[in-house]
Amino acid sequence: MTDAVTTTGLTKRYGRRTALSDCTLNIPAGHVVGLVGPNGAGKSTLLQLTCGLLAPTEGRIEVLGHTPHTGSPRLGFVAQDTPVYGNLTVADHLRFGAHLNPGWDKALAQRRIAELGLDPSQRAGKLSGGQRAQLALTLAIAKRPELLLLDEPVAALDPLARREFLQGLMSYAAENGTSVVMSSHLVADLERVCDYLIVLVASRVRVHGDVDELLGTHHRLTGPRRDPDTLGPGREVVQASHTDVQSTLVVRSTAPVDDPSWTSDRLDLEDIVLAYMAQAGTHGRDRVLEKR
Amino acid sequence: MIEFHLDARSGVAPYLQLIQQVRHALRLGMLKEGDRLPTVKDVVARVAINPNTVLKAYRELEYEGLVQPRPGLGTFVTRTLAGGDEAIAAHEPLRRELTDWLGRARAAGLDDEDVEALLISTFREFSEERAGRRG
Known part of the structure; x- marks a missing residue:
């Protein structure tokens, strides 16, 4: 199977500010x-590079085997805050979509609008946030894209x-096997719907991989205070904190940690994401311990 | 047909939760041989989870020999976990005895955590003793 997205050394700068640096990824x-990542980490930049709205400053990106370009019928994109045209009606949006997209699935679009209970003659500006998001999603999927990109689609919505x-x-996604990439801060939602995760902090990819694999290889170790470098090879310390007597480490390790002086706990996805975010914030600070 | 649900705070991986719910339903006789499991699309549309999670759970159940996919028709239960009619018939009286016991525990001043701890430790001792006798 080809990768949905492949990037090599992908970098995007706006003037002197680097939005995304040296990103090498392949998303099956x-x-x-x-x-996921904090605000300003480069999530929107990566998504906009993926759908061809932005061109890279350096490096390469291939989407579904080709250089991305806007208007590709194989890509669906829902931008941040799910924009729609406030003065146009729901029916106008569907007509618009049908006109612009050769592969437009009219039946799918109409079925979704009916299922959602949207009034076709309603102006989009009068829809609730949830309805507007659903309309934007309908427009994106009625193109029948192979890859669907969503930028913070649920951030502004209430839980229901x-x-x-x-x-x-x-x-x-279940019906069509479509690849989906969505950005969000809401790790709890992502834990349900995602099977692959990319953590982006301060313009860099900190970790990416299969969710089950990430859950299976990250552990929280607590034990008497000690130097994290004594853990041995194949164990990457993601986060370390120390008190006078105790060390708490988040490690990535493919082999189980069988040293009995450590208590090993499983982490959930949110813990793992937070550990990588904290690592980016305090990089280098815990190095002091090595010199003791 | 059963309906799945997810407990986001349980710390148990979503696909394992689905497997546990099927096993649980089989054990209680809510699912029987020949019953159809909800389609992947039904599950994701209801629970809002990743389709691959459902597929993974169903594959695992297939591997355990509990279900069998039939292309174009769905996934069907091939084996029950309830120990036959006799075992199911024993559920009700056992449940009543357990309810009485819980009433006595509450009357003796045990709270929920006490009861749970006592049940789990007794259950563990009992299982270990049995395993010891067999070995």
Whole structure:
């Protein structure tokens, strides 16, 4: 199976500010990929590079085997805050979509609008946030894209609207095997819907991989205070904190940690994401311990 | 047909939760041989989870020999976990005895955590003793 997205050394700078630096990734097709990170980490930049709205400053990106370009019928993109045209009606949006997209699935679009209970003659500006997001999703999936990109689609929605949006998105993905990449801060939502995760902090990819694999290889170790470098090879310390007597480490390790002086706990996805975010914030600070 | 649900705070991986719910339903006789499991699309549309999670759970159940996919028709239960009619018939009286016991525990001043701890430790001792006798 070809990769949905492949990037090599992908970098995007706006003047002197680097939005994304040296990003090398391959996202296998057929996954629902979560893109997480704090505000300004480069999530929107990566998504806009992926759909061809931005051109890279350095490096390469291939999407579904080709250089991305805007207007590709194989890509669906829902931008941040799910924009729609406030003065146009729901029916106008569907006509617009049909006109612009050769592969437009009229039946799918109309079925979704009916299922959602949207009035076709309603102006989009009068829709609720949840309805607007659902309309934007309908426009993106009626193109029948092979890859669907969503930038913070549920951030502004209440919990019920969020759940309904994800239900719609997941049933579409289940039916069509579409690859999905969505950014979000809401790790709890991503934990349900994603099977692949990319953590982006301060313009860099900190970790990416299959969710089950990430959950299986990250551990929290607590034990008497000691130098984390004594853990041995094959164990990457993601985060370390120390008190006078105790060390708490988050490590990535493929082999189980069988040293009995450590207590090993499993981490959930949110813990793992937070550990990588904290690592980016305090990089280098814990190095002091090595010199003791 | 059963309906799945997810407990986000349980710390148990979503696909394992689905497997546990099927096993649980089989054990209680809510699912029987020949019953159809919800389609992947039904599950994701209801629970809002990743379709691959559902597929993974169903594959695992297939591997355990509990279900069998039939292309174009769905996934069907091939084996039950309830120990036959006799075992199911024993559920009700056992449940009543357990309810009485819980009433006595509450009357003796045990709270929920006490009861849970006592049940788990007794259950563990009992299982270990049995295993010891067999070995």
